[in-house]
Amino acid sequence: MTQVRTLSAISIPYRVLQRSGSIAFALIFILTGQGGDLPELPVIGVVDSSLIGAIAIVIVLALVGYETAYVRRFQYKLTADSLDIDSGVLSRRNREIPLRRIQNVDISRNIIQRGLNIAIVSFETAGGESTEATLRYVSAQEAKRLQRELGRRKHADGDRRKSQKVDSTEHDSVGGESNTSGSSAGHTASELFTLGDNELALVGFFSIDLRVPGLLVAGISTFGPILTSIVPTASPLRSLLMFIGGPSVLTGGFTALLALLPVFIGVVVLSWLVGAASAVSSYYGFQLTETRGELRYERGLFQRYDGSIPFEKIQTLTIEDDPLKRYFGYATLYVETAGYAPGQGGSGGRGSEVAVPLAQRNRINELIKRIEPVDTIELQRPPKRARRRYLVRAGLIVGVVSVGLFAISVVTSIAFPWWVAVGLLPVGGIIAIALWRHRGHWIGEDYFVTRNGVFTRETRIVPLYRIQTVIDTRTVFQRRLGLATITADTAGSRSLGGSDARAVDISAQRATTLRTELETRLQQAIHDRQEQSQTETTSAADVSLPESDTTPSDESKPITAESDTDDSMGQIGSTTTSDDDHSIDSHNHSGDDNSDDSSNKKAQESDNAKDDTTSSENASVDRDE
Incomplete structure (x- = not known):
């Protein structure tokens, strides 16, 4: 029988102290608001210190009573299919969250909470823009148990569903929950990366708060x-x-x-x-481990975080560096996920989680191969006429700044050193050449890789089956030089803001060829992934053990989640956008309609990549009484 649990008893005084701070501040404001004199109320008159003390005692007692009732009436239980939460004092709220919808379980503890051995547990669901449910506060052991047990039950449910796809009678041979627990619980975590003291010091050295x-x-x-x-x-x-x-x-x-x-x-x-x-x-004690079907990280000095990054939600890997990091041979690795981005609030708003805050490039490359076995990357630079374009652009920028400063000095009679801007022309030329040298793209059998930037250079690795749409963009200036930009749009969190993998300023002929290659290899990658999923499903049904150790197949069916159309074969929409709103394929819309349609597609496709959240089987039940 599933045990009903409540919040930790230590959370009562902790919650009372948290709320008492604002009450104490209000009392101090009242006492000091009259220049040191006691306040005078319209009905009561002059409020003396004894009355203020009595009011404070009544407020504290009421607060203690409310928090005690809240903690004791807060109940939750983890069943075989859902997480049920009942909460509320005056108004009761009952929630049933299916386990398949829970994408991540995050644990956070500050210094005081670690001293009291309590923690905050946050449950994130696919398709949700905010935390679905939060337990404030449970013991640290209970928090780890929930995180571990929920992951075990999700994978056991995934294996059971694979068997049911092949033979509906396979469910009877599973043997119940007790059989699966031993196999899943025995799965150990392997350490992928640990941030040492020297690397932590380098993280601080390379950081600046703008x-x-x-x-x-x-x-x-x-x-x-x-x-x-x-x-x-x-x-x-x-x-x-x-x-x-x-x-x-x-x-x-x-x-x-x-x-x-x-x-x-x-x-x-x-x-x-x-x-x-x-x-x-933020990154003190950073550790990254691999467990069944997910990456798990721990980090933080004052605020300790413990969360996971599901493999099935990873859309793009991004290697980021700057001139200083490149000189010393270091880089940062980000993992972009679909829908929920673990640590989004603490990652600079990137919409992705830092998999490795700082490490040498060889360690970054080894970790990438553990996550996505990408082949040797050979980037292809843009043509030399693109370099000429960057040089002209740099000259125009320096010229406009120089003329502007000179005009200000003449009109306002202020001695602006406008000639300094002219001296920046060689610097602009060096930056333009570096921009051309650091740009490139590469397409393999299973991955599409792009690199852009000088001061913040990003190398983005995108699995082909994750691509939603291929966009061919040619501005009026690019058309004059026979250039184009190919963008591979995914369902990742950052792609909704326009941060996609982009092959910038490649030749027009190469752009046409690259778009065709992306479409063809995308179809092949989706087909191969279908066959792999069917093979894993068949293998799971043939195994005599209650549960297989294979990684659960992606129930979200990337054919529909990663597709730009409703076709079951996962056809993508390949569009060409230019300044005159001319489209060279079947998607021929006006400029405004095309922009709105693209935004709607991104939002819809991002939602589709989140484990069939619209199905009634996965919908959470929320009842207010």
Whole structure:
């Protein structure tokens, strides 16, 4: 019989203390709001300290009573098919979440919670934009048990469904839940990556928080008049305050700008220190392991996170580096998932989770082969006429900036050093050539790889069967040089914002060939994946043991989830977009309709990739009483 469980008893005082903070702040505000005098209310009159103390005691007692009732009336149980949660004090809420819909179980604990041996457990579901359910708070042992047991039951259910596909009578030979538990529970995790102390220090060294300058500007703009009266006249900070508050500092010309140089350096150093501290605290103790059907990570110093990345939800692998990382031979690996992105809130809003925050390139390549066995990549650069385009673009940018600064200096009589911008022309040329050198693409039997960027270079590896749509884009400037851009759109979280794998500025002939190759190999990859799924299903039915150790097949059927049409063979939509809204294939829409249609397709296809969330079998039941 399934045991009904409740929240940890320690969560009662912890929740009370959490809520008491706001009450204490309100009382302090009342006591100090009259300049130290006790407040006077319309009906009660002057409120003395004894009355305030009595009110505080009543509030605390009411809070303790409510939190006690909430914790004791909060019940949950993990059945063979669903997670049932009953909660609420005055208004009861009953939820039944099918196990197949639960995509991830995240555990988080801060320092105080670790000291009290309690944790927050968050259940994320496919198709949900936010957390489906949260347990605040259970013991750390119970949190790990839920994470482990739910993963075991999901895989046992997947194996049982594979057997039912072949023979409906196979369900009777499974032998019940007790037989599957031993096999699944015995599956051990293998360590893939551990972040050492030296690598953690390098993570901090390569990090900078670009939010610091904006926060400083906002703070100085708000409190600038007060600080100006305090800061000495000769201080560079006073010049900075005047610079933000108005253009008076510019009348000093180039000399005044040099006076601000120490302040700018200080802002850069402060941004680096804040970024380093944030990165070190976020990735302290980072460990990545592989369990059955998923990657599991643990990280964090002050706030400890423990979560998983399902293999079946991985859409794209991204290798990210910058000039400093490339010089020392390091890189960062991101894993982009469909629908829910574990750690999205803590990953810089990328919509993906950091699989490896920092490691040498050879370790990154070894880990990629464990996740996706990609072949040797041989990137093909854009043609040389694309390099000429980048050089012309850099020259135009420098020219526009120089003319703009010169016009400002003439109109406003402010001595702007506009000639400095002209001196940046060689720098712009070097960046343009580097942009051409770092761009490339490659297509293999099973993967499509692109690389773009100089200061932040991204190499994106996309399995062909994950591609939703192939888009051929040619602007008016590209058409003049016979260039085009091929975009491979997936159902990943970042692709909804336009961050797809893109082969930029390749020749028009190569673009046509590449689009055809992507379509053909995509069909072959989908066909091979179908055969592999059918083989695994047949093997699971022929095995005499209660449960097979093979990885569960993808129930979401990538043929429909990764397709651009409703055809069961997974035909993709290959579109060509240009400035005159001309389409060279069957998808011939106007510019506005094409844009809206593409956005709707992305949203629909991302939803389709999330384990058939619209079926009644997987729908969660939420009842309010």
